[in-house]
Amino acid sequence: AQSVAQPEDQVNVAEGNPLTVKCTYSVSGNPYLFWYVQYPNRGLQFLLKYITGDNLVKGSYGFEAEFNKSQTSFHLKKPSALVSDSALYFCAVRENTGTASKLTFGTGTRLQVTL
Amino acid sequence: AAGVIQSPRHLIKEKRETATLKCYPIPRHDTVYWYQQGPGQDPQFLISFYEKMQSDKGSIPDRFSAQQFSDYHSELNMSSLELGDSALYFCASSTGLPSSYEQYFGPGTRLTVT
Secondary structure, X not given: OOEEEOOOOEEEEEOOOOEEEOOEEEOOOOOOEEEEEEOOOXXXXXXXXXXXXXXXXXXXXXXXXXXXXXXXXXXXXXXXXOHHHOEEEEEEEEOOOOOOOOEEEOOOEEEEXXX | OOOOEEEOOEEEEOOOXXXXXXXXXXXXXXXXXXXXXXXXXXXXXXXEEEOOEEEEEOOOOOXXXXXXXXXXXXXXXXXXXXHXXXXXXXXXXXXXXXXXXXXXXXXXXXXXXX
């Protein structure tokens, strides 16, 4: 079974500093990886994905992620954090078994950005 | 841009009652997914449909059933509700194109079973 792991329950960063939210994956075959963000009492918002191609993927709201095959990682990054980035972030992997294959999520990392 | 619509947004039921959750995917999306998110947990996949046919099945209890209709909307039917069914239920939609494998999530239905 495919899985992702988010080793940090919470990440704290000061506004204006760079942020990294970590994710490692375990898949058979080529990984399809995603990052989602969830604000309180809201649905999950798609940030970015890695399917194939460049290892550095750019997404919404200034976020980017670096795919590293040798380290089986897909860390989410942003050069300069904003207080409004404070939310719950989920890494996810797509099962490659069909057209409507499920996403398997990590346990989530709460990002807290302070002034 | 149009998003995934879920109704109702909040639902309170008693044990052993039934509930029906509805999902309207983004226009031209032919694939619908249902997820359950318990308090403080990550979303867990329940079931998915592609072109009105069940495609993938996860940890969905036998008390739950779902279908996708000709207009691509989907309904999740939950019977004999238990306290443990209290959760946030998300619907997501996508196209079947490999280049668009990202799923777009609705705002969720918060189900409370008392």
